[in-house]
Amino acid sequence: MAEEEKPNEAPILTEYTEDHIRHLSDMEHIRTRPGMYIGKLGDGSHAEDGIYVLLKEVIDNSIDEFKMNAGRRIEITVEDNLRVSVRDYGRGIPLGKLIEAVSMLNTGGKYDSKAFKKSVGLNGVGVKAVNALSSHFEVRSHRDGEMRRATFERGILTGESTEPTADENGTFIYFEPDSALFKNYTFRTEFIETMLRNYTYLNTGLTIMFNGRRIHSRNGLVDLLNDNMTNDGLYPIIHLKGEDIEIAFTHTGQYGEEYYSFVNGQHTTQGGTHQSAFKKHIAETIKDFSGKNFDYGDIRNGLVAAIAINIEEPLFESQTKIKLGSLTTIPDGGISIDKFVGDFVKEQVDNYLHKNTDIADIIIQKITENEKERKAIAGVTKLARERAKKANLHNRKLRDCRIHLNDAKGDLKEDSSIFITEGDSASGSITKSRDVTTQAVFSLRGKPLNCFGLTKKVVYENEEFNLLQAALNIEDGLDGLRYNKVIVATDADVDGMHIRLLMITFFLQFFPELIKKGHVYILQTPLFRVRNRKNKIGKQKLKELEEEAKAAKSDFITRYCYSDEERVAAIEALGPDPEITRFKGLGEISPDEFKHFIGPDIRLEQVSLHKSDQVKELLEYYMGKNTMERQNFIINNLVIEEDRAEEDETAETAI
Template identity: 35%
Template sequence: MSNENHDTRPTAPASPVDPAAGYTADSIKVLKGLEAVRRRPGMYIGSTSIHGLHHLVWEVVDNSIDEAQAGHCDQIDVTIHADNSITVIDNGRGIPVDQHPETGEPAAQVVMTTLHAGGKFESDAYKVSGGLHGVGVSVVNALSETLDLEIWRGGKVYRQSYSRGEPVTPFEQTGTTERRGTKITFRPDPKVFETLEVSFDVLSQRLRELAFLNRGLRITLRDERGTEPVERVFHYEGGIVEFVEHLNQTRQPLHEPPIHIEGEKDDVQVDIALQYNESYQETVLSFANSINTTEGGTHLSGFRSALTRALNNYAQRHAESLPKDMRTPGLSGEDVREGLSAVVSVKVREPQFEGQTKTKLGNSEVAGIVSTLVYDRLSAYLDENPRAARAILGKAIQARTAREAARKAKEATRRKGVLDSGNLPGKLADCQSRDPAESELFLVEGDSAGGSAKQGRDRRFQAILPLRGKILNVEKARFDRMLSHEEIRTIITALGCGIRDDFDISKLRYHRIILMTDADVDGSHIRTLLLTLFFRHFPEVVERGHLYIAQPPLYKVRKGREELYLQSDQELQDYLTRKAADDTVVRSPHSGREWSGNELVNLLQQLAEFRRYREAIERRGWPRDAVVAMLELRMTDRELFRDTEALERLRGELERIGHEVRAIDKDREHGAFVLRAVDLERGHREYELSEELVMTGEFRQMAALYPQLRDLGRSGIEVIVSGRPPITAERSELLDRLLEIGRRGVTIQRYKGLGEMNPEQLWETTMNPDNRRLVQVSVTDEVKADELFTVLMGDAVEPRRQFIEENALEARNIDV
């Protein structure tokens, strides 16, 4: 979905609920201070890896979701900026700004700087809340290099900036507005986190879920890091009924519309939607207070038990009117869940989370409430819709028949010893090690490639299993047919952990399972078939991080006797940059300064980084030369937009470079000025310069880089290469000119796949743990992954044709 209007600021519609009711400074309860967060961040956000990074985003978003659930907010905008800062805007009531009764500080400042301070601890402010119950936004503040807060409340604008949890500006009212809500922009601290790159897919999955779970809420996600911004809008008036329809959009439903069950008892709100389809997969998602309970819990067990009971009881009550094979089904839970798509959502006042990742609901009273409600409503639905009831019952009975056939097939193969891990397949070249933690299994396409891999491997810890031809597409096959397929039986036996009821992850023989296929169409198809097998039948192998895809190098470069394998375009650019700097000196007539060796490499990297931020700024509507003019004039502080003399100097510089300044107007919200201008050189494009530009992460990064680049000057830069006459270059073209120099004498070969390599090259580039590059397969968006496998590998042709047409230009590793 896309939104043509790139101004993502919400417009603050009138709220259906009194916005001031029960939410003032008195609602903010302070429990204790904030000192330990930076010293031990893992205690508050789980880790300093990418998971902890995403946790920061959820803490800010959860505050907006709480406003939505309380009826005060219907728009949330999340933006990932080019410098990895994140902005979250909502049109809720705005954080309270009145003086806090205990601290004497503005309530918003208390919320931002005090641990466990928030409306969630005052039951009147929020009846049901998600997130970590008020640990939230102060932890985000403490773990951010910078955080800017802006509040629109009561017709006024308030603002404060922080660095690593400490206020760096006073909390102040800056102007007036007709908007309402809260805007938080934060940049995670690189001193704390291992990476600053949040995953668009992870954010997309979670925000989509939240939009489904909060009917009518519009959530916009925008990513400005690429060459073109990516935007998705999540807005579902149908709530979780629409969620189930989304899950089934590439499958054929057995009944329309989805069954919707809704109710409340003892402060537990239950919202469930379910629909059966013709596939063989179960897709059931469960949520508690909008948190995805991936480990299930009492709400899910209550739902499952009621489902089995309702279908079995229906068959018994209507035995006389049903065909003979439906009268005494004796259906198991597994039978009634085949082909089921469902969303189970509960909202509990005091949720208790347990399990390894704290994503399992433990409230014992919830199971009974859900079970009773589902059994009663589902029984009534089956009675009132006999055609749908028969279709669902028939599907479950087919599943029971297939389960019994699969059991017999499994027993037969077990008697022959085919699935016994003690009887390993003949074509498996096993490794010497018996320690799963150090053992690797390469699943290799074809016997010939398998032969090269066997010769190239380290037999101490690397096992090779060649696969002949394409394996069965398990998306279209029942379990009993799958077990009769020789290549799949071979894989099951080699893994050693069993399958379905016999699955035991502790018996997995290799903790690295590596898919190694060619880069052609057949290789991509085989890789997709294998990924489908693991996603559908060995999900725990994927969840535990045991599945990988071998990534052969993209380039081989040779200069003289030196040979190198490079994995990406960025590595190639870094290599050429280093080569260019070997015999080159750059001299600036502007400052008299010279750069060579490592200093020159650093300068070129800064030029590349500056260009990236400059392009990102330009995509947001600010002309590059106007931004550089501000940097030249050292206009990098927002206070300068209150300084009329500074703005007149900027006007003069802009007019010198071919821009026309139309007006310098008052910025009512921020008590500053806005300069409105037209770029006469490039299509008479209109733009504004204001505090908003100075506060962007991209501008801040450019301002940090610019002092070094200013020494270069803008033109007449001398490039002196040993043995050649000097040349001159503009600063804007210097990077490209030096990359051209780096290419001299370098042979660049682009690889197409594994088939071009002999055993020694295969070992050196793809199998040697010291050099190789592996991509770990993980499922960041389970709903999207389920949908993708169904589209690519399922029966429906039209969705697959549409997918191919939409993604034809991005076909590299389309299945990964």
């Protein structure tokens, strides 16, 4: 049944006078509307959070110096996961314009194509946003024996000086994100390392020192694919370079397609016109070479590829620059990105295949196998698609949201998410407490099928998998993905953990790119609720908990605990004799409480996948046939629920 929606209430008219008109300075505007400049804020627990955008904006300037053959080394230091410094050895910001360059919007050298060509940061915003959104910001420019320094707090200049220096030319920037905006933030090393490695793949010869560790790439996009592929290539990676374009690709034994695309060093995680052009033209070129009427999907199934282009004045779809816009053209002659990429792929890939017939034979054999498998399940696929199409008209398993990742426009596209839940009780709590604008719910009937070792035929034969594939819109790849976050939301018990593993196995088996691109998450829900009445806490402790007491809308002060450590801390803070509730399942949590766990403070654990992860071996061990080795592991590590409960009671008594 569709959810009831409240009718729109008429707005209350208020007086509108000259006093309501305000002018904001550049720095004030950035701080008032940070989302316009860096997307979401976040706390650093996700790779797309704002603190990484700040870091990227600073590094982009140093990369642009490298591209202009000014400085081959960048030094980055992160202190206590809170503060960052970046030192490059480029030309340095002109001393007379140092303050304007970091504090005035629409000011910068990148408006002059003579000084900067094919740069990412063309909007004159980047480092100004870093300045405005930092509690402390310092910039130093070293040029020809002179050093000018300026310090800021939240975008306001606090000091400046000029003095002689013996240091090499270049720019130093230090910033500490404002904790009043980025609540409880911390920088995570793994996200930064991925970002920095991408920079080195795209800038052969660049050395980045990160907290004293050297990051360097000799082979560009070949290194990128080798470092990210979790399946071996069926043939050596084909690596082709041209003026302002570089591609690399191979086929693997995995299902689906996997792409890494870049514009002027910017990782366009949501693709865009350059990635779409590559997909189209690589399929056309291989088909034409083969002389056979292959289906494009068969040609690309198992393809892992990367494309990087450098162009002047790229147009991105948002300030975060993760998708290249469709209106971007090559200034010289005004040709489209599609033609630019297509001309290169058609000529270079065709030449390569004619010169390397042994590799061409492997590619055609792989495509033929893909075609054979597709035709073998064609009947099942057709019926499943028809069933899914009918179900989508009123999909009883899906409670959809209003805004989706693949919508043409919308500021909230990247907030779109879908919760995959187990059972009606859990999905009921989430459905009633979710934000219907951006949060959808897909309800599993129970434990899904263990699909390890099965072919893609099972995706179409199994109604649940087929409906999930249709809800996500990923049958033909991630281009049409409807939700930015695919969140597995299960109970924190043995059955719930098993369902998590089964769902992750499903994605790894058939849609590995969904995990590799960082779209799959596990919802963290509290294990305990600890609360106590305000009149029992005592005046002294109540004073210490003043903010929590004001926020509480009842006679209780409540804390939700995600671990035993948090529970112990809550008992100590809210004692004496607090009320402790242990949540054994999501269905036990009321919708009124659940809204706290899937709102702005939602805790998500991203499912990540790296080359070092022995995926095939892990899945074989945990999801394969029940070997004696695995049985012994389970028996030796089994914790009986009653024993755990006794341990909890003992711990509480001790406290």
